[in-house]
Amino acid sequence: MVSHAIEVRNLYKIFGPRSADYVDAVKSGMSKAELNQKHGHVLGLSDINISMPAGGIMVVMGLSGSGKSTLIRHINRLIDPTAGEVLYDGVDVCRMNEKDLRQFRRHKTAMVFQKFALLPHRTVLENTVYGLEVQGVQSAEREKRAHQWIDRVGLAGFENHYPNQLSGGMQQRVGLARALTNDADILLMDEAFSALDPLIRVDMQTVLLDLQKELKKTIVFITHDLDEALRLGDKIAILRDGLVVQQGTGQEIVLNPADEYITAFVKEVNRGRVVNIETIMSPPAGEPEGLAIPRGTVLESVARQMTEAHQTKAHVVDEANRPIGAVTLSTVIAGMVSPIGHEQTAA
Ligand SMILES: Nc1ncnc2c1ncn2[C@@H]1O[C@H](COP(=O)(O)OP(=O)(O)OP(=O)(O)O)[C@@H](O)[C@H]1O
Ligand SMILES: [Mg+2]
Structure with a gap:
């Protein structure tokens, strides 16, 4: 069974002075637009239920x-919910007392921001050790750890540079090194790569995926970009107006978009990079023929x-x-272009 590090349950956030008064109305289906027009309150989140996989x-x-930022800020309780729970290892972050919350924030979570949020008068090394300083870790130990992560994100040699001497991509590497140096289980990344040039952005995705292979952090990553989401x-x-309109694997969403909003999102997606071979294979018949392809391989490959x-x-x-299915090149190619995947190729 997949373990879930973070469970968001029945979470509601209404912004405004009398937010609690309107939870019931929202629970009975009042929309964001209606709440705003009738009561001048803003619906941030409505009935969010998401199990976030541990180490994923x-x-x-x-x-x-x-509502993306509103949601991620509930996880380290920069925002208090109007109703609902955010469980980390079974403990409700929203009910922690001040001391536990401080411990939780310092030791369990680290954030990476879109605007990097580096301290301009501190060097790369000094920025990277910041979290450990706050934790009261000794200077020799914190520098040792910081060096290790500066190295891992590809910034060795830049320890004594200041942020304004670095490109955007390099600054975000510092942001990542700083977060990793904290050694937190949870990484909260709100549009962390959105300010970067497209090529640098893809580089940073690769850095993150490579690190994640060994680190297995629980990462919550916000983005506007579907290609980034799928990668x-x-x-x-997927949120709309404070509601989760669909959740699942990238492949599930691309193959079965829940509504027109998501259909519009996934229309331009390169299906060959998302849909895997099990989706289009037919049952094995007779002796296996041709190449052996491991399950999970995407159609483009x-x-x-x-x-x-x-x-x-x-x-x-x-x-x-063991053979579990068979494909032909034409079914593979059809699956890459067909909007309804296996249903069409099976006909
Ligand atoms: N402190 C606040 N007071 C009132 N309304 C707020 C507050 N913070 C957020 N909102 C509203 O809540 C809704 C969700 O905002 P949020 O910042 O979570 O969106 P987002 O998905 O992160 O958007 P973006 O992609 O622009 O960052 C918006 O309607 C926003 O105006
Ligand atoms: Mg935001």
């Missing part, structure tokens, strides 16, 4: 104003391997190398 990347996406997210939740090997047939194997 949870992506939250949605248009501007949909990073073990699980994705399957098509490339088959083309390079001059094969029109392939079979799919599980972790123990």
